Amino acid sequence: MRPLVAAAAERLRAAGVASPEHDARALLAHALGVELSRLPLVETVGPEERARFEALVARREAREPLQHLTGTTGFRRVELRVGPGVFVPRPETELLAGWAIAAALERPDPVVVDLCTGSGAIARSLADEAPHARVHAVELDPAAHRWAEINLAPTEVDLREGDFAVAFDDLLGQVDVVVCNPPYVPLDAWESVAPEARDHDPHLALFSGDDGLDAIRLLAKRASRLLRPGGVVGVEHADVQGDSVPAVFAALERWIDVRDHRDLAGRARFTTARLAP
Numbered sequence: 001m002r003p004l005v006a007a008a009a010e011r012l013r014a015a016g017v018a019s020p021e022h023d024a025r026a027l028l029a030h031a032l033g034v035e036l037s038r039l040p041l042v043e044t045v046g047p048e049e050r051a052r053f054e055a056l057v058a059r060r061e062a063r064e065p066l067q068h069l070t071g072t073t074g075f076r077r078v079e080l081r082v083g084p085g086v087f088v089p090r091p092e093t094e095l096l097a098g099w100a101i102a103a104a105l106e107r108p109d110p111v112v113v114d115l116c117t118g119s120g121a122i123a124r125s126l127a128d129e130a131p132h133a134r135v136h137a138v139e140l141d142p143a144a145h146r147w148a149e150i151n152l153a154p155t156e157v158d159l160r161e162g163d164f165a166v167a168f169d170d171l172l173g174q175v176d177v178v179v180c181n182p183p184y185v186p187l188d189a190w191e192s193v194a195p196e197a198r199d200h201d202p203h204l205a206l207f208s209g210d211d212g213l214d215a216i217r218l219l220a221k222r223a224s225r226l227l228r229p230g231g232v233v234g235v236e237h238a239d240v241q242g243d244s245v246p247a248v249f250a251a252l253e254r255w256i257d258v259r260d261h262r263d264l265a266g267r268a269r270f271t272t273a274r275l276a277p
Contacts, residue, residue: 001045004028008057015061018194023066027056030070063195075121078128081150082119085143087205088196089121092263093181096236096270097125099261100179103232104130107176112136113226115164115180115219118205120148120157122179127155133177136160138167141204165218171226178223178233184241186212212238216248220273224254227275234272242268249273 005024012020029036031053032045045053056069067073067088073080075089076097082088104110104126110133114123117137126135136158139145145161152159160167164180185193185206197206208215216235223233237245242260249255255273263269 001028001039001042004045004050004053008053011057011061015063016195017060017063023060024057026066026070027060028053031056063199065196065200068200076125076129078121078124080119080121080124082147084200085141085202086147087118087144087201089119089181092269093121093236094125095261095263096179096181096234097122099234099270099272100177101126101129103177103234104133108132110134110176111171111174112177112179113168113171113175114138115167115178115222116140116182116205116215117148117159118144118181120151120159122181123148123157123159124151124155126179127152127157134158136168136171138162138164140164141202144202144205165222167222168226173225173228175226175228176231178219178226178231180219180223180234181236182215182219183208184212184216184237186210211244212241213244213248216245220249220252220255224252224275229275229277231275232272233275234270236270237268239263239267239269245271246273 008024009020012023017023025039026036029039031049059069065088067082073082076094104112112126112133112135114137117123117139123135123137126133138160139148140163148159183206187207187210219235246258246260249258254276256276257274260268260271
């Protein structure tokens with residue numbers, strides 16, 4: 001089995017895959033129908049499993065996302081269903097979700113809104129880790145919305161389909177926490193986006209105007225209407241937007257306590273702000 005994984009990892013490495021060894025092991029476990037943690041216990045790989053593995057490796061070699069091939073991805077404490085038509089949640093977004101969960105836990109009966117929910121990753125984590133919160137989520141893209149429906153079905157999250165910039169008129173001035181992982185890639189940064197995202201994630205979830213800030217400008221305005229005084233907003237952004245995104249909020253007089261947060265690698269990752277009393 002080890003030579004099989006090693007050969008697949010070498011192919012993936014040559015194709016530019018960022019984590020070839022991990023992906024090779026994950027694909028073999030998927031082909032065998034076993035948990036990744038139990039893969040070392042497998043002694044033999046039959047011809048049918050080998051053929052399934054080969055087909056999966058070829059697709060990953062072509063830079064199809066690993067999560068599309070396995071159909072799932074982990075996010076904090078939950079397992080999500082993902083596939084074509086929805087943005088695959090990234091590990092760094094777990095930090096933004098953690099911030100939103102902590103903010104909800106500070107309040108006795110919090111109302112939380114997840115804008116641009118995509119797969120429903122943040123909303124699902126909020127329902128899991130802050131079960132007392134009343135969580136609402138919205139997604140514009142119909143295909144992504146269907147994935148969110150699947151992932152949020154076990155919860156009581158209020159999921160809606162629509163444009164975040166005009167969503168939740170019924171909650172104006174009543175929300176405690178707004179959280180959002182919006183599109184933030186500039187249109188001219190097309191070539192710099194990894195093939196897994198550029199060729200497979202919905203462009204509606206990636207690109208946002210010439211400077212990547214169009215959606216965030218709308219978010220700053222919408223969140224100021226949704227939140228009650230003293231409510232907070234958190235928004236993810238690109239690592240090069242650690243100054244420009246806080247500036248969007250600072251330019252609007254209603255926001256105070258604007259600050260940026262770094263990820264575990266020290267890169268600027270998300271901005272938070274509080275609505276002035």
